[in-house]
Structures are given as structure tokens and as C-alpha cells.
Amino acid sequence: MDSNNMVIENIANPNELERLFREDPKAFKKAFAHAFEQTPDSPVLAVWYERLHFKEAANTEKDFFLQKDFLLMGILAILAGISTRIIFHFVEQQAIAPVNLAFGVLPFIAVYFVYKNQPKKYVLYCLAVLFLISGIYLNMLPLEYTDSIILAYLHLPVFLWALVGLAFTGNEYGKDSMRLAYLKFNLNFFVLYAGMAISGMLLAAITMQLFSFIGLNIEEFYFSNIVLFGAAAIAVVTAYVVSRNLKLAKNIAPYIAKIFSPLVLATLLAYLIAVIWLEKNPFLDRNFLIAFNGILLGVLVVTIFSITESGSDEKKNISDYINFALIVLALIIDSVALSAIVFRLSSYGITPNRLAVLGVNIVIWANLIWIMLSYLRFLRNKTGPSTIQDAVTKYLPVYGIWAAFVIFAFPIIFN
Structure with a gap:
């Protein structure tokens, strides 16, 4: 974006200004600063100035934990943890392949994006059908580790990642700017998730050491239940944090x-x-x-x-x-x-x-x-x-x- 004139060129096109801002907020703000210096009397730029520099009142954050998307995130995180633990039980019994653990996390992240983006029905149906078909087809394969089946297992996370991308982009799945945003989301997601995972591992080590002091060995129970549940739930929480554009991941990536x-x-x-x-x-x-x-x-x-x-x-x-x-x-x-x-x-x-x-x-x-x-x-x-x-x-x-x-x-x- 040309930081000298792009905002001025589109000053009469609110839709294009909004698109430019969403595509690259940092570059837009730089361009806006130049534009506002040149035309400070513009009512359009005055509105944008207030939008870019608006400071929310402190009391608006009091209801943060009661916001719908936060409550939905909490429910999905719990469901992801429970689903992953149930799937892991069947994996331990060698009834299903370990790759099924991906279905304990990725569909719930996709559901959050569907709620957030409100895609059209055909996008929603496409997501539901593809998730369902891939899950059914995967578990119809013989539980034998032949080369072709192992390859199918290895490629499943890539396919599901693409489906989550469809949920992320919603109705704008064909726009390059939305695909770019999804790639940025992935980088921010992995950076933040890694930090949370390290913190979780430190907590697990301290917890097991404390219980060992009183003669209890909780290692197997802790990893099979608490750690597994937490790893899945934190994935949904991380997706929520990154998608909310919170500064922690956005500044580090x-x-x-x-x-x-x-x-x-x-x-x-x-x-x-x-x-x-x-x-x-x-x-x-x-x-x-x-x-x-x-x-x-x-x-x-x-x-x-x-x-x-x-x-x-x-x-x-x-x-x-x-x-x-x-x-x-x-x-x-x-x-x-x-x-x-x-x-x-x-x-x-x-x-x-x-x-x-x-x-x-x-x-x-x-x-x-x-x-x-x-x-x-x-x-x-x-x-x-x-x-x-x-x-x-x-x-x-x-x-x-x-x-x-x-x-x-x-x-x-x-x-």
C-alpha cells in the first residue's frame, strides 16, 4: 500500500478503506497518518482518526468473561479436552488409529471460526460433510500399518488444516488477503501455543515432584488425563486469543x-x-x-x-x-x-x-x-x-x- 496517497485515493470508498485496514492495519495506520496531515478537515478521516485512536473505558472490560465468544470458547475447550480423552481411550485399546486424536481438537477450532464468521450455508455444509467423510473413511480403513494407510494417516492433519482454513476464511475463502491472514494466524498460534505448552510442562513437573514427596506416583494418571485434556483445551484457547488479535502473540511472531x-x-x-x-x-x-x-x-x-x-x-x-x-x-x-x-x-x-x-x-x-x-x-x-x-x-x-x-x-x- 502506498503510504502517501492510498487512503486519499479511496477516501470516497468506505468499503475499500475498510478492506485496506483489515488487510494490513500497520501499513494502513502509516498511510492514514500521511493522509490526515494533508487533509485534516476531512470528515471521513476524522471518523477514522477517532476509530484508530479511540480508548475504551475501563468498565467495558468488566464483562469480558461474560462475552458470548469467550463463553463459547470455554465450552469448546472443555469439549475438546473431553473428546480427546475419549478418543485416547480407544487408541489405548488399539480400536482406532492414533491420528484420530486430530478430531479431538481441529473440529472444535473450526466450530469457533464458524460461529465468529457466520459463513453461508453451503460453506457450513461443506465443512460438516468433509469433516464427517474424512472421519468415517479414516476409520473404515483396516487398522494395518501398510505404506498406503500410513501415508493417509500422515496427510490427514494437512487436509484437516485446510478445512480449518476454510472455516477461518468463511465466505471470503477465495480472497488472497484472507488466506494470508490464515497463515499469520498459524504462526501466531504456534508461537503462543508453544509458550503455553512450556508453562504446562513446568507445572506438570512441579506437580508430580510435589506428589512424589508424599509417596504418590501420579505420573501415568496425570499424563493420561490432565496433560492430554489440557493440551487439547489450550489449543482452542490459543485459537481464541490469536483470533481476538491480542497483542501477546501478535507482537512476538x-x-x-x-x-x-x-x-x-x-x-x-x-x-x-x-x-x-x-x-x-x-x-x-x-x-x-x-x-x-x-x-x-x-x-x-x-x-x-x-x-x-x-x-x-x-x-x-x-x-x-x-x-x-x-x-x-x-x-x-x-x-x-x-x-x-x-x-x-x-x-x-x-x-x-x-x-x-x-x-x-x-x-x-x-x-x-x-x-x-x-x-x-x-x-x-x-x-x-x-x-x-x-x-x-x-x-x-x-x-x-x-x-x-x-x-x-x-x-x-x-x-
Whole structure:
């Protein structure tokens, strides 16, 4: 967004002003400051000034714990904890697969977003049907750990993550700005959840130590009930906190992204140098190829989150060059991995694992190419940063489609 004139250009378009504010509040405020200096007598800008600088009275927070969305969050958190504990019971009895634990958390987060966004009926029905079908289909599969079924289990969280994204975006699921907001939500969610989880682990350690002093060993009970319940419930609470735009997670996430990007780049360079020095060969070493793909996924995640937290400022900075270097390295890794997978397919034949790894590498490779080309144009001053974010957001459904294909097609094809 042009901080000099974008607000002024749309001063007669309230819908566009609202969209710009929701898309990037920080950039909007910077643009508004310039606009208000130029036209302080504008009644439209006067209203926006009051909105941006309004201080709520202290007594408005007294009813915070009685707000509907807070009460709903509390109910959903309790239901998530109970559901997860029930599912875990059947997992312990080996009646269902452990991946079913995802159904103890993600549907409840989706329900909260549905309540918050009030999507149209066809979006609501689509969510309900897809959650139901995936749960039924997953548990109709034989409880056997064959390659195709394991792949279906591994891809289920990705598919459910895409469904939660649909609930998050609601009626605006086709808008890139909403997909970008969902990516930002994920980064803030994981940062805040990690902090809560560490606090929970410290509390668990202290609690068990205190009970051990009086001769009671509560470790098994505590982890099977309290910790499991808490882990599921806190996930819903974290989703609520982040979606409310509370400052705790919102202020930390950009710094986490900026700190980790150079660290990952340095680590990756050192690792690749060591790989070449020790003459490791992903074409022959299966475990090394798996590790190579794990590194690729990690780099992709760090890069995407760094891009989503970069905002829409037109100015380039060192983080952009670090991200570009990370993408180039990731492309090198992915190209080597693709070559190794094709070699193993031609040499040893087709298996579910090899085909799945080939597919996901092709999906990631195409996305990395798109992001790299967008970044290259941005660094050469031919486009703005929004084209980079488009390369991320417009491609997101492809990951969900691939995950759905592996979940529903692989067990049928290979069994």
C-alpha cells in the first residue's frame, strides 16, 4: 500500500478503506497518518482518526468473561479436552488409529471460526460433510500399518488444516488477503501455543515432584488425563486469543520469523557443506533422502511464515535477501531430492512411499519456483511485495488437494 496517497485515493470508498485496514492495519495506520496531515478537515478521516485512536473505558472490560465468544470458547475447550480423552481411550485399546486424536481438537477450532464468521450455508455444509467423510473413511480403513494407510494417516492433519482454513476464511475463502491472514494466524498460534505448552510442562513437573514427596506416583494418571485434556483445551484457547488479535502473540511472531530466517539459512549452509564434504549420497541412502525432505519442509515453512510477517511495505530489507537465499537453497535441495526419487523409482519400482514423496516434492518444487520468480521481480523493483504473498496464498489449496488425494486414493490404489 502506498503510504502517501492510498487512503486519499479511496477516501470516497468506505468499503475499500475498510478492506485496506483489515488487510494490513500497520501499513494502513502509516498511510492514514500521511493522509490526515494533508487533509485534516476531512470528515471521513476524522471518523477514522477517532476509530484508530479511540480508548475504551475501563468498565467495558468488566464483562469480558461474560462475552458470548469467550463463553463459547470455554465450552469448546472443555469439549475438546473431553473428546480427546475419549478418543485416547480407544487408541489405548488399539480400536482406532492414533491420528484420530486430530478430531479431538481441529473440529472444535473450526466450530469457533464458524460461529465468529457466520459463513453461508453451503460453506457450513461443506465443512460438516468433509469433516464427517474424512472421519468415517479414516476409520473404515483396516487398522494395518501398510505404506498406503500410513501415508493417509500422515496427510490427514494437512487436509484437516485446510478445512480449518476454510472455516477461518468463511465466505471470503477465495480472497488472497484472507488466506494470508490464515497463515499469520498459524504462526501466531504456534508461537503462543508453544509458550503455553512450556508453562504446562513446568507445572506438570512441579506437580508430580510435589506428589512424589508424599509417596504418590501420579505420573501415568496425570499424563493420561490432565496433560492430554489440557493440551487439547489450550489449543482452542490459543485459537481464541490469536483470533481476538491480542497483542501477546501478535507482537512476538514477526520477531520470531525475522530471528529464525537467518539462523535457518546459516544452519542449512553449514549442513550442505558437511553433506558435500562427507560425500553423502541421497540417491543410495534412503534415510538420508528422508532427512533431506524433512529439511526441505522445514525451510519451506520458515520461508512462508517469514513472507507472511513481512507486511506490505514497499521497501526492501535484509530479510528479503535472506528469504530469497533460503528459497534458492530449498530449490536446490528439492531438485536433488526429485532426482533421487526418480532414480529410486526407475531402479527399484513404484511403491506408495516413493510415489507420495515424488508427488509432494513436485508440489513444493512448483511453489518454490513461483515464489522465487516473484521475489526476483520484487528485488529488481519490477513488482511490489504483494506478488510474493500471492505466490504463497494462491497456491495453498494445492497442498490440501494433494493431501486429500493421498488420504482417499492411495489406500484404494495400493490395497
